[in-house]
Each structure stands twice: as structure tokens, then as C-alpha cells.
Amino acid sequence: MIADEVAKYLTSLGLGTYGVDVFCNKMPDTPDECVCLYDVNTWRYQPGSALSMDHQGVDIEIRTNDYQSAKTKYKLIHNNLMAFGGYLIAGGQLVTHVDCDVAPNYVGCDQDNRYLWSSRYRLLVESVGDVYRL
DSSP, X not given: OOHHHHHHHHHHTTSOOBTTTEEESOOOSOOSSEEEEEEEOOOOOXXXXXXXXXXXXXXXXXXXXXXXXXXXXXXXXXXHHTTXXXXXSTTSOEEEEEEEEEEEEEEEEOTTOOEEEEEEEEEEEEOOSOXXXX
């Protein structure tokens, strides 16, 4: 899936350290300030099933003690992902386009009273090795 590649891309931009405050598919209890990316389903363009392109989704969650810092970090993430085209990481999948399904939004606090923000992005990714696709 794509969450791991997006996480590594974001860390290459200086938005955190992979495995320290940027995680994939499971947000740990610590640290208080972190980002977690999840592989998710997303809507797909109906005629696209015959093309060698896949729609892959990624949810991005930010947890923080500072409401404003979450907004600032999301703005950086959003600005670097929107309409991205190319390889997120060397040797990764070819992403032809990124779009936002759910804009960054505040979803409440967790059990430890830390702010939680969430968003969802859809990535159009070139599929490789599909015998029955165009």
C-alpha cells in the first residue's frame, strides 16, 4: 500500500522522523506530538478499472498538545501532497496525482486530552504487471 511511502516522503521534507514521531498504521501512546498514516480504501473512478492505474487512500492523523501546531503541520503536509506527481521515495510507486478526499479537520481529543486532527488523501498510482489492463 502507499501509507509507508507517504510517511517516508513527509519525513524527507523535515516533517518528522520515521519511527520516532511519524508512524504507519498504528499510533503508539507516546510521544504526545506525532503523525500516523493509515492505508485506507478510497473512491475510485469507474472507467479506471480497465486502466493500469489504482486509487490508493491514506488517512493522516496528527496528535498534539498544541492546537495551533497541528494546524501548521497540516498546512505543510497538505501543501506538499496536493497535486503531487512523481515518486514519493526512490524505488517506490509512480504517483501521477494526489487529491484530498477529506480536508484536514479537528476531530476532538483523545483519552489523555491531546488534540486529534485527521484528513484523507487519494493517490492515483500506476499499477505494474497487470496482464488484463490497458
